[in-house]
Amino acid sequence: MVTYTGADNPPFRLSMLIYDRRYRSLTLQAIVFILVMLMASWLINNTLQNLSAMGKTFSFDFLFRRAGYDIPQQLIPYNSDDTHLRAAIIGVLNTLLVSITGCISATVVGVLVGVLRLSSNWLIARLMTIYVEVFRNIPLLLWILVILAVFTEVMPAPNAYRGENPAATMILFDTIAPTNRYTAVPSLGMTNPPATISLGREGISWAFIAFVVVIAAAWFGNRQLRRWAKNVQDQTGKRPTTWWISLAMFVLPVLFLIWYFGLHLIPPVLRGFNFADGTNLDNAFVVLWLALTLYTGAFIAEIVRGGVLAVSRGQTEAAFALGLRPRRTMSLVVLPQALRVIVPPLISQYLNLTKNSSLAIAVGYMDLRGTLGGTTLNQTGREMECMVLMMGIYLLLCLIISAGMNIFNSRVKLRER
């Protein structure tokens, strides 16, 4: 046997880093990495130098100072004596509220429109097409401003509800009053209110916990019931009728709780300048929510349409051939397959909606952008800190949404053996 030594492995020379193909790619990557790092360190260094040249320091102390301003809509108690930090938390909660409600309603709108656009009814399908094209192709900010203008100019002022012959009357049996500031809706009251668990300045009513527990129990019960029905079907071939048991499980305990606590609606009443007693849904919130819903809904509709169309026609025909009815075909055959196509782009739409909610400032809705990135930034002059903090919070929010939706996606995606 002959062993070759050295012929295949010439001694390493420095020029091989550039001229030898085996090393060249590594060299290039190392150089690009160093350049990127240089760039980043220059940016950070430049920022710090410029800040210190202006005599500004980088500190988050301002978060613990008195905020001094009021916020129209608050989910947890807040007043002007609280800190900027609490104001920022109020902002985050407002962002979350409009994002979550927006995602839910946009999904409902999107699924409905997406399916209806495939309808065989020419008129409905065309109307849905018009809706999708109109909302998809005009910037969201314009929609927000248009809807705000409609709410401000068209709705009556609270004053219009006053007097013997008011210019405006409340709708739905005198319970809801739309105005150009807010929509006054009834609030819930209890004649036998139970105690509340106090959590600092916020409290959770036992009644709320009772309702949550009862509904959760009904949901689990319903699952067991369906499992039992499936077993019976597997053994005997006949599925027992269960819908009335499910219905009773959900309705009866809730009715009992409503009677027990004496739950009732308190209608809004015009008192002084504004409606009181009920809940006033701020127009800023309603406008933003509506605009986000309609805008994102148009995109989701297209995703849903694409998803349904992606399921081969043969699947539906096969299901029909087995004797499945259209509703069952949709829920058992088409939708589970369509979801695999729908969910990944849907995640992007949820993220878009969450980020787009920062346009709230256009209507004066005090979300994170309005509190931390708006008034706090302006009153304290801490542009850098506020921006860094705000970007971090939005990043975190979107990563959480993305992670949650990806878990859902892995549950619906195609299982391969």
Place this chain on the structure above:
Amino acid sequence: MKKSVFFGSVTAVALAASGALAAEGDTLKEVKARDVLNCGVNTGLIGFAAPDANGNWSGFDVAFCKAMAAAVLGDATKVKYVPTTGQTRFTALSSGEVDLLARNSTWTFQRDTDLKLDFIGVNYFDGQGFMVRKDLGVSSAKELNGATICIQTGTTTELNLADFFKANGMDYQPVNIDSNAEGEQQYMAGACDAYTTDASGLAATRASFADPENHIILPEIISKEPLGPAVRHGDNNWGDIARWTLYALIAAEEYGVTSANIDELAKSSQNPEVQRLLGTTDDMGKMIGLDAEWAKRAIKAGGNYGEIFAATIGEQTPIGLARGLNAQWTQGGLMYAMPFR
């Protein structure tokens, strides 16, 4: 060959880095080199700063921009007006987007210290008030319990409003708006019961209504709002130029120097202080990096303080503000120019 490309790009990055670090400004030099003054103004407040149909800006704050441009560049028209909102104004100034902020901004401790601004003086002594419709039947701000109030976010008025209602044990519902135009629209549509901002701003806003007689400004003034132009902290010479331009306008009124008689007085005035002001004797302009006639040009641009006041917001204008606190100290007001000496 390839080697040189790599090293070339590394060198380029290093050069760019060092170049950017060296850019630490001398505002006067920058303005002169640019030959135009970037002046931050309101996005539109009739009387103070508003563009007309042809895009020409005019108003009380705009007049100061013009006086500065005349003093520094020798031409009152060499101004680029940068509209700023309550939220963007200080960032625009500290980031260097504008050289000077002439935008009814209140001089406060925190802005002067923590925000690193230098207020160079007060050109209008103001206070926060409320405007309501006459048919609302309210005659005092103390009757506004439970009212919805339009407020521009990011302003001192927002903080005063919160404090006023808290101190009086009253509730209110804020409607946050971004600019005066938006506030006007919301108020006119009845989306808020009252609109609050500085009393001068209220008068200016009311003047632009079709039916000013149906709106009243409530008697309570709930704060002190000394409004004045501001510059960046740290460039003391630029601050001095701005400060003494303002004093030149105020002093000119005190000494009876007007845009009409200024040329004649420059030649014939026997008053030593007027002579120094107009650069006839003692070249004071040199001390701040300008020529001898800087103050003369500034006064000529739009007249002295009193002339500017009368032409833009005074009682003969639709805004109709009385001199009040803003009269000369010799007339019982607070306008007081430091001596030109």
